[in-house]
Amino acid sequence: MEGSPGSVNGGEHWMALEGGADGSSGDGPHTSRFAGIGASVPEQRLTSAELMASTAHRTHIDLERLTGIHEHRVVAEGEDSYTLALAAARDALSHADFGAEDLDVLIVSSITRYVGGLRMQLEPPLSVSLKETLGAERAMSFDISNACAGMMTGVFILNDMIRQGRIRRGMVVSGEYISQLGVNAAREVTTILSDQLASLTLGDAGAAAILERAPEGAPGIEVAGFTTLAEHSRLCLAFPSKVGLGASMYSDSRSLQHVGIEDTVPMLREALDQAGLEFDEIDYFIPHQTSARAIEKGVKEFSARMGGAPKHVVVTVDEYGNTSSTTHFVALWKYLSEGRFAKEDRVMLLSIASGLEVGIVIFKVDQLVGHGHDH
Amino acid sequence: MGTIIEASATSVAHERSMSPGSLELADTAARSCLARAHRSAGELDLLINAGVYHDRILSEPAFAALIQEDIGANPNQLLGAAHGTFSFDVYNGACGLLTGMQLVDGMIASGTAKLGMVVASDMNPEPDVTRGFSFPAVGGAILLSADDSRAGFTAFRFDTFPEFAELFRSDVSWHDDDGRGLAHRGRNLLTVEIAESYAARAVDCAESTARELIAEQALDLGEVDLLVATASVSGFADSLARRLGVSHERVASPSNGVAGAHTAAPAVALESVRLESARTTLFVSAGAGITAAAAIYRA
Numbered sequence: 001m002e003g004s005p006g007s008v009n010g011g012e013h014w015m016a017l018e019g020g021a022d023g024s025s026g027d028g029p030h031t032s033r034f035a036g037i038g039a040s041v042p043e044q045r046l047t048s049a050e051l052m053a054s055t056a057h058r059t060h061i062d063l064e065r066l067t068g069i070h071e072h073r074v075v076a077e078g079e080d081s082y083t084l085a086l087a088a089a090r091d092a093l094s095h096a097d098f099g100a101e102d103l104d105v106l107i108v109s110s111i112t113r114y115v116g117g118l119r120m121q122l123e124p125p126l127s128v129s130l131k132e133t134l135g136a137e138r139a140m141s142f143d144i145s146n147a148c149a150g151m152m153t154g155v156f157i158l159n160d161m162i163r164q165g166r167i168r169r170g171m172v173v174s175g176e177y178i179s180q181l182g183v184n185a186a187r188e189v190t191t192i193l194s195d196q197l198a199s200l201t202l203g204d205a206g207a208a209a210i211l212e213r214a215p216e217g218a219p220g221i222e223v224a225g226f227t228t229l230a231e232h233s234r235l236c237l238a239f240p241s242k243v244g245l246g247a248s249m250y251s252d253s254r255s256l257q258h259v260g261i262e263d264t265v266p267m268l269r270e271a272l273d274q275a276g277l278e279f280d281e282i283d284y285f286i287p288h289q290t291s292a293r294a295i296e297k298g299v300k301e302f303s304a305r306m307g308g309a310p311k312h313v314v315v316t317v318d319e320y321g322n323t324s325s326t327t328h329f330v331a332l333w334k335y336l337s338e339g340r341f342a343k344e345d346r347v348m349l350l351s352i353a354s355g356l357e358v359g360i361v362i363f364k365v366d367q368l369v370g371h372g373h374d375h
Numbered sequence: 376m377g378t379i380i381e382a383s384a385t386s387v388a389h390e391r392s393m394s395p396g397s398l399e400l401a402d403t404a405a406r407s408c409l410a411r412a413h414r415s416a417g418e419l420d421l422l423i424n425a426g427v428y429h430d431r432i433l434s435e436p437a438f439a440a441l442i443q444e445d446i447g448a449n450p451n452q453l454l455g456a457a458h459g460t461f462s463f464d465v466y467n468g469a470c471g472l473l474t475g476m477q478l479v480d481g482m483i484a485s486g487t488a489k490l491g492m493v494v495a496s497d498m499n500p501e502p503d504v505t506r507g508f509s510f511p512a513v514g515g516a517i518l519l520s521a522d523d524s525r526a527g528f529t530a531f532r533f534d535t536f537p538e539f540a541e542l543f544r545s546d547v548s549w550h551d552d553d554g555r556g557l558a559h560r561g562r563n564l565l566t567v568e569i570a571e572s573y574a575a576r577a578v579d580c581a582e583s584t585a586r587e588l589i590a591e592q593a594l595d596l597g598e599v600d601l602l603v604a605t606a607s608v609s610g611f612a613d614s615l616a617r618r619l620g621v622s623h624e625r626v627a628s629p630s631n632g633v634a635g636a637h638t639a640a641p642a643v644a645l646e647s648v649r650l651e652s653a654r655t656t657l658f659v660s661a662g663a664g665i666t667a668a669a670a671i672y673r674a
Contacts (some may be wrong), residue, residue, distance in 0.1 A: 014452060014604045016420060016461040016487050027398055028485060111434055120434075120547040122565075123663035124540050131539040141666075142474045142534040143466035147435045153463050157478060227459040228422075228437075230444035238435035240563035245549040247434060266452065302520045311557040354436035355462070 015225035015267055015358075017274055018160055027283035028163025032211050033220025034368055035169065038092025039333035040084045040206035041320060046179070049070040051200060055186045063200055066192070068292025072203030072321035074179040081114040082126055082207030085175030086334045088326075089134055091333075092171065092208035095371055100134040103210075104167035105158060106141040109150030109174045109325050111238070113143075118180060118245040130173065139170075147236070148288055150174055150325035151207060152226070157363055158211045159224045165213075173208035174325045180246030187243055200238075201291055203321025207329035219364035222346075223275040229263050232256070232356035245317055251354070257290075260352040265305045268350070272306075273361040280308030282362070283345040284335070289317035289327040289350050310348065336373035341365045377527030378480040380672070381518045383410035383645040387633060388512030396430040398438070400514030402445045402522035404642070407514035409493060411445070416448040421479055421491035424538035425471030426638045428497040428510070432547055432565060437464040442494055461488075468543070469607045469662030470533065471495060472517065472641045475672055478511045478529045479519045490520045500565060507545075507567040507624035510607065511633045513545065515642025526673035532588040536580045536665040542573040543663035548618035569608070577606045577661035582618045584667035592671055594655070596620055604626045605640030606661040612644075615659060650674065 009197050009328025018028070047070060048063040051301040064070055073086070085108060093100055116123045127141035146153040161167045187197035214220040236251035272279060279302065287295055292315055303309035316331040323330055328349045335341060351359035384407035386400045395403070401424065407516040409416055424439035433441075436604040439462035444450045448460040472495050475605040496514030499505055551562050552571035581604070589596055602621045604612035605628060613630030629643040636643045641658060652655060656672040 012458075014456075014459040015457070016482070018485070018487055037587055047427075075516040113434075115546075118549065121431075121544075122432075122547065123543060123545040123567075124666065125465075125466045125468060125664070126539060128535050128537055128664040128666060131535060141535060142471075142533075144463055145434070145466060146437045146463040149463075157481075160482055160485050160487055163479065166484075226461045228440050228462040229451055230440045230442055230448070230460070230462065233436055233444045233450075236435060237431075237433060239431040239433050242562070245563075249435065263452065338431050355440040357436075357440070359461075 015227040015270055017225040017298055018163060019223035029165055030163050031220040031372050032159045032162035033214040033218065034209055035212040035335055036092040036095035036210040036346065037329055037333045037368065038088045038095065038208040038264045039330050040087035040091060041330065042073045042075050042204050043114045044076045044081055045071045045072050051182060051186060057190045059191060061192050067201050068318050069201055069321050072179060073205060075177050075204045079109045079339040080117060081175040081177045081262065084177065084204065085110060086130060086133060086172045088175065088206035088208040088223065089130065089171060089173045089188055091371065093212050095373055096210050097171065100136040103136045103139040103169050104188050106131050106136050106139040107154040107157065107172040108143045109154045109172055110176055111145060111147060111150060111324055112176050113303055115156040117344065119152045122341040130224060130293060147355055148324045149355065149357035149359050151209065151329055151349040152349065152351040152361060154237055155209060155211065155353060156226050156359065159221050162211055162213050169212045171208055171210045171226045175206040175325045176326055178202045179204045179205050180325050181249050182346035184241045184244045184248045190272055195252065196248065198251045199249045201322045203230050203323050204250055204325035205320060205326045205330050207326035207333065209329050221361060221363040223271050223362045224272045226352035227267060229356045229358065232259050236354035251290050257294055259356060261301050262346045263356065264358050265302065266303060267305060267358045267360060278301065278308050279306035279310060282310035282348045283344065284312045284347045286314040286316055286328050286331050286347060287350045289323050289331065292318055308322050336368055341369050376520050376523050377438045377517050377525050378483045379527040379555065380650060381523040382408050383517045383642045384411055384461060385407035385639065385643050385646055387513040391659050397426060397428060397496045398430050398441055399572060400498060400512060401426060401442050401494045404443055404496065404514035404516040405494045408518050412518050414518065416446045417456065418490050419448045419460045419492055420458060420483060420488035423446055423475040423478060423493045424458055424464045425475045425493055425495040426497050427466060427468065428500060430500055432500050437462060439464050444642055449475065452529050456604060460653055461639050467666060468664065469605060469637055469640060470660045470666045470668040473658055473660050473668040476517060476519060478600040483521050492518045499636045504562065505565040508519060508565065509583045510635055510637040512564050513633050513636045513639050513643060515639030517642050529673055530588060530592050531670045532582045532584055533666065533668045539576045539665040542570040542576055542665065544568050574608045574611060576615045577611060577665060580665045581606065581615050581659050581661040582669040584656060585669045587621060587672065588669040594671065599657045600653050601625055601656040604643045604659045605644055606630065607635055607637045607640065609634035625640060
């Protein structure tokens with residue numbers, strides 16, 4: 001395998017890359033594909049206007065105009081990171097052709113890890129109780145953490161395992177009760193330049209993705225790639241709050257947006273080259289959902305640099321806010337539920353997250369269409 | 376082709392004049408590990424952090440990204456650099472280091488990576504206000520790569536025993552402070568609770584997982600030259616060795632003041648042995664969950 005094109009990270013690629021051109025499985029003997037996508041969004045809504053009306057200081061910030069976020073979903077009594085993850089996992093399983101007992105691996109990728117309200121559980125990992133509750137008896141389970149790139153990292157890990165034939169089926173799931181960061185930020189934000197401004201964009205949601213070995217010749221994940229540009233690792237930091245329950249997050253949003261565009265362009269080129277594709281051959285582009293304006297600016301820049309634009313850009317941040325590690329899969333779930341995809345559509349998921357993490361997954365929707373997702 | 380352990384290293388806080396944080400412990404262990412293998416940080420394709428108790432209990436970004444920047448593992452796209460480094464965190468308690476090693480092994484086997492390192496460190500983030508934190512401040516790192524002539528890791532097994540989940544718990548939650556005035560109405564506190572019965576149940580679970588793996592691989596425990604056993608509590612390795620019938624001289628575990636080492640424990644245990652002199656090594660870890668992990672390593 002060494003030195004062959006496709007996935008070896010030995011000088012040909014900056015990213016850790018899996019997969020190959022024309023949807024081939026590259027160096028792996030198998031292709032993996034999404035078997036089911038699930039989500040859980042709380043019923044309770046909080047508009048940007050309502051959130052800004054709760055700030056301790058008069059900020060004069062028009063959050064909706066600034067971000068394009070009309071409202072967020074926020075947990076109600078009895079909901080937390082764990083319950084959101086569990087509901088999303090069950091939803092994903094309802095769309096798959098197999099049960100939890102058939103899962104070989106279960107990965108939980110929540111940043112927030114709140115159980116029983118705002119108690120952040122460090123040990124045991126959330127995956128232990130989730131595995132038991134779901135009945136995924138024989139699954140190897142563990143938690144990962146990679147900021148908003150957590151679920152995408154889980155997809156990368158599972159894709160690698162399935163392609164090599166180490167496992168047949170795996171699930172990555174995340175529940176994010178992250179709106180509390182906005183509550184804490186609302187106590188301290190004074191101006192648009194606040195380092196907690198990004199916390200006001202956060203919304204709660206759970207999401208789950210099940211991956212499986214694709215039948216011989218069937219389409220699936222064409223390319224998955226990841227890299228960490230760690231010189232930017234300190235641009236966004238979150239830890240338990242000093243002012244209230246839950247956590248607080250401090251970020252240099254302007255710098256993150258700038259490097260997120262500049263440093264991502266070569267990664268997009270690399271992943272597309274690996275897949276043998278141009279940017280305009282992507283039917284649906286699902287970037288990390290930070291703000292509608294940031295997405296618009298990013299897509300415009302990416303398209304100019306790549307010499308073409310994807311046919312559709314998926315934006316869900318206006319109605320859900322930034323749901324951190326779950327954004328791509330909440331968006332995917334929504335579009336599947338609304339029947340927006342055709343089987344032959346090709347989707348690119350792009351993760352740009354604190355770290356700085358850049359992750360890309362390119363896949364064909366194929367059998368996900370009409371697989372119980374359409375409502 | 377197998378995945379081998381090229382080097383391991385540790386860092387211990389009490390050996391230093393200053394009190395470092397968990398990040399400095401991780402950075403120091405990572406740099407030492409690379410130096411022992413005569414490798415540069417830029418050669419790393421993968422960097423996984425498996426430590427749990429970070430400075431400030433940081434939840435974002437991944438602690439691994441901070442380590443990556445500190446040790447200079449391809450932090451940016453400099454012209455001429457061959458490849459980047461991908462880093463993320465694994466949380467699996469005291470089984471995290473073995474979990475990370477299995478993930479690196481998989482990505483080496485698939486060709487996604489050639490060189491990967493798993494780093495772990497734990498330190499009390501706020502000694503004045505945490506409750507029940509008793510783990511020694513220690514960091515560890517294990518460097519893994521592909522080798523055409525050696526088998527390396529041949530099998531892993533992970534089991535969970537959720538009926539014992541209450542025996543080892545840790546969390547961060549808000550506690551009201553009475554009488555501190557309006558400016559300090561409370562604070563988020565880290566609490567670690569390990570029941571007295573945890574040590575015994577950890578041995579039970581670890582024995583079960585180790586025996587299952589041995590049976591799956593058609594091995595005989597008599598073939599095990601070295602048992603590396605860790606579970607964040609002292610005495611675990613000897614107890615497990617007795618259960619498995621492995622003699623005392625074939626056991627490696629953390630000692631010398633770091634017997635209760637947490638996520639870095641397997642790296643600490645390797646400090647006292649010559650891994651390459653053992654034909655067959657059995658790694659066994661147990662942690663909160665209870666989660667038990669076992670791996671077979673062939674030199």
